[in-house]
Amino acid sequence: MNAKITTQAFFDPETWTVTYVVSDNQSGHAAIIDPVLDYDFKSGRTSTTSADRVRDYLADKQLHVDWILETHAHADHLSGAHYLKEYVGGRIAIGENIRAVQSTFKAVFNLEPSFLPNGSQFDHLFKEGETFKIGDVEATALLVPGHTPADMAYRVEDSVFVGDTLFMPDVGTARADFPGGDVHALYRSIRKLLALPEETKMFVCHDYPPASRTPQWQTTVGEQRANNIHVHDGVNEDAFVAMRIARDATLGMPTLILPAIQVNVRAGDLPPPEENGISYLKIPVNTLGVKSK
Template sequence: MAGSSITIEAFFDTATSTVSYVIADATTGSAAIIDPVLDFDLKSGRTGTAQADRLITYLREHDLRVQWILETHAHADHLSAARYLQEHVGGRIAIGERIREVQATFKKLYNLERNFLPDGAQFDHLFKDGEVFRIGDIEVHALLVPGHTPADMAYLVEDAVFVGDTLFMPDVGTARADFPGGDARTLYASVRRLLALPPATRMFVCHDYPPAGRPAAWQTTVAEQRAGNIHVRDGIDEATFVAMRSARDATLEVPTLILPSIQVNIRAGRLPPAEDDGVSYLKIPLNVLGSKRA
């Protein structure tokens, strides 16, 4: 974009196929982090910070000051490093205001401690749909794009939009809509909202699961999505999409890290409170996920 001072750096985590971003106003040195990853080894139950430390190194090498740590939603495929990053580089942790609905659902599923309140207070800021905020001198628009979950947000920064899990690369398609609170019709409407942006708008996705022979990628455009997205290109109507998405979702396995990750991510990246032995424990509800209780 002519005259723009925005810089975008992507960090791909091969373990979870997640892309985190650092976006910055080069004029003021102000920055935001989007969807940071906390390493987690399911077999040992150990967390790590190698992915988050890559972001810290980049921030320090470029003398950037973090204003925001932005989550597009409460992810089901990785643990958030938001709290760890805040402790080391600052910034306000923010997510969409409908995170409260997600918290209420999963507080029940995990039977979380009584003093965990599904009020969003675990985050420093909750965005409303259409809210405008700034990274330095750069204006950012928070856009509600539910359907994958009720709380999904996209962040529009000049000619770039960060869409979280709502859309993938054109040859991969769209997010699933069968999580608690998800809805295929709602997802279709959210996708069309994003695809109504100017055709040249750069689109940055949060995950890539490339077909064989293609390396991982995370940047496309609205025009490329409208022309070639295998699920929602122009000409695919709502009924066709809903039928496809519903049939496809019925065949998908539960994500490997959904049970560990959600209980951390609805806490803005905090681990569960340590128990009387000083250790934090993750809860795994048995024979519940996918039932009406979820």
């Protein structure tokens, strides 16, 4: 436990996602980072098992939620931000470049005219280097584009929550082939994170572990610099770009990308119900430019 903050992780084995609750030990205020809304693709039904684990923890620890922080508009899980806000409060926030992501995917999914790609679905849009408070603890929003234009990392005391930009050292780094991705920007964002003090704790949003170990989600900047298989010290930008482009060309589309993006650009809300009272998600055909296996 850090002297000022406590970090509690919640691993979702269905999507390999890690949600975090970061709380100020003195004031009892907290932030939720990257919450999950469960979604069964075959039935089209959502459920709240993952988010309810977070709710139960908050109630048990009597924590007051200041923020629900998204590192980006995820492609591999639906966000539980909207659901959690209804029950525990907090302001849903993401990086200001979400507007570019919304514009791209409004066109891809031909979203309803009333959907405005201006970030208004979120309560707050962070700028690069903006500071904010979790209780009495100061945190900093760091813009780390590349995986998407809107990726953010959040630095809180001696910890940094990096979303999908980096994974555990033996897994590597994010892909950069989604619409709006930029492999050069990704490299520079990673080096920005790895310029933090070596003892900085680094918390990743997903783990896709090799067969030799169980899921993990905490490492350090020093461990990443020494051992990350894609971007350890000594790997220059040209080498990283070549590796990442070649690797991305072999990757299939995430299972939940189509429903996830449509929900996550809305801060975890579902599309507005149609005349029959039912919300629908669309399946565009041959548009995303990402190979399927």
